[in-house]
Amino acid sequence: MQRVSLSVLQPGMTVAANVRGADGRLLVRNGTMLNETNIKKLALLGIGSIYIKNPLFEAIDVPELVGENTRIRLIQALQAAFAGYQKTGELDANPLRTDVKAMVEEVIGNRDAMIQTYDLRTYQDYVYAHSVNVAIIAVLIALNLDYNEAKLDDLALGALLHDVGMLAVPNEIIMKMGNLTPEEAAAVQEHAQQGFEIVRKRREISTPAAHVAFQHHERFDGTGYPRRLKGDAIHEYARIVAVADIFDALIADRPYRKGLLPHEAYEIIMTLADRYVDKSILDLFLNNVAIYPVGTVVQLSGGQTAVVAQVYPKLQARPVVKTILDPAGKLVKNGPEIDLSQQLTTFVTKVYNERELFSLDAFSDSLTG
Numbered sequence: 001m002q003r004v005s006l007s008v009l010q011p012g013m014t015v016a017a018n019v020r021g022a023d024g025r026l027l028v029r030n031g032t033m034l035n036e037t038n039i040k041k042l043a044l045l046g047i048g049s050i051y052i053k054n055p056l057f058e059a060i061d062v063p064e065l066v067g068e069n070t071r072i073r074l075i076q077a078l079q080a081a082f083a084g085y086q087k088t089g090e091l092d093a094n095p096l097r098t099d100v101k102a103m104v105e106e107v108i109g110n111r112d113a114m115i116q117t118y119d120l121r122t123y124q125d126y127v128y129a130h131s132v133n134v135a136i137i138a139v140l141i142a143l144n145l146d147y148n149e150a151k152l153d154d155l156a157l158g159a160l161l162h163d164v165g166m167l168a169v170p171n172e173i174i175m176k177m178g179n180l181t182p183e184e185a186a187a188v189q190e191h192a193q194q195g196f197e198i199v200r201k202r203r204e205i206s207t208p209a210a211h212v213a214f215q216h217h218e219r220f221d222g223t224g225y226p227r228r229l230k231g232d233a234i235h236e237y238a239r240i241v242a243v244a245d246i247f248d249a250l251i252a253d254r255p256y257r258k259g260l261l262p263h264e265a266y267e268i269i270m271t272l273a274d275r276y277v278d279k280s281i282l283d284l285f286l287n288n289v290a291i292y293p294v295g296t297v298v299q300l301s302g303g304q305t306a307v308v309a310q311v312y313p314k315l316q317a318r319p320v321v322k323t324i325l326d327p328a329g330k331l332v333k334n335g336p337e338i339d340l341s342q343q344l345t346t347f348v349t350k351v352y353n354e355r356e357l358f359s360l361d362a363f364s365d366s367l368t369g
């Protein structure tokens with residue numbers, strides 16, 4: 001199966017996994033053949049991308065760091081906690097702890113699955129989905145710092161709540177499309193201090209975890225906010241979350257721009273080492289993120305088009321790929337696998353974005369034919 005965004009869906013494509021809303025409700029069942037009506041319905045409900053059947057991707061098995069159900073439960077729990085805060089003025093994070101623990105255990109169990117970043121862009125409801133992604137990435141980084149499970153749970157809860165202070169920022173500023181005035185920008189920056197005030201009162205949130213909300217916009221070189229902390233004066237939790245926060249923001253689709261492809265985000269975030277983020281922590285992250293996630297379609301230096309079938313840690317730039325189109329653009333059934341870590345004279349010359357991919361006739365014909 002292949003994960004595709006809504007904009008390239010066509011009637012006649014077949015859904016390859018149940019599609020659920022952010023509230024967990026089943027929207028479209030696995031096996032449904034799409035028509036104009038259910039494509040419109042998905043768009044109205046704000047679904048960003050879904051899995052479709054693709055014979056070219058039959059042998060492609062996308063490893064998941066965290067399963068769909070765990071992710072959705074965590075999103076729901078976070079929504080409930082934020083809604084509770086808005087009603088009562090108190091953030092009760094206790095109900096989140098079970099779901100945080102379940103997520104941490106899954107990441108530990110799947111730690112060999114590198115972050116398959118295409119998997120992260122699922123939901124429209126950005127704040128919740130983003131917060132959950134940040135928590136997942138933070139745990140993956142911290143595993144490489146040999147945190148024990150209690151410390152991972154602690155970090156994960158802090159990471160999940162890093163932007164809780166946004167609840168105190170006026171909605172019309174958050175929703176504003178154009179540039180912010182200096183006053184509005186200052187109001188947004190307030191979310192760090194505000195978030196800290198919300199979480200520091202809570203006994204279920206440790207002091208270091210509370211400091212994630214306070215410090216996640218500090219920069220390693222001392223140019224961040226709110227206190228211009230520098231280097232190790234920024235708590236390690238917050239240095240981890242800063243990396244996770246920036247990377248997920250780069251690859252996320254937003255109403256005003258398309259997210260970057262993983263290899264693009266990889267290049268951008270590398271330039272921030274020791275300026276915005278701690279290089280030693282960034283390196284731990286970069287060693288565990290797939291530059292070309294499984295399912296990415298690439299062009300090779302021999303002219304053929306191939307799909308990434310497997311990625312090995314530390315060899316992220318040299319995945320195993322499977323040929324799907326020959327150099328003339330004709331479909332190749334059961335194309336050969338090429339291990340780029342062995343075949344050193346073959347290179348990835350291009351990464352297809354979805355629009356380019358679906359404009360290849362042979363490719364889109366194979367989906368609805």
Ligand SMILES: [Fe+2]
Nearest residue numbers: 162163216217
């Ligand atoms: Fe933030």
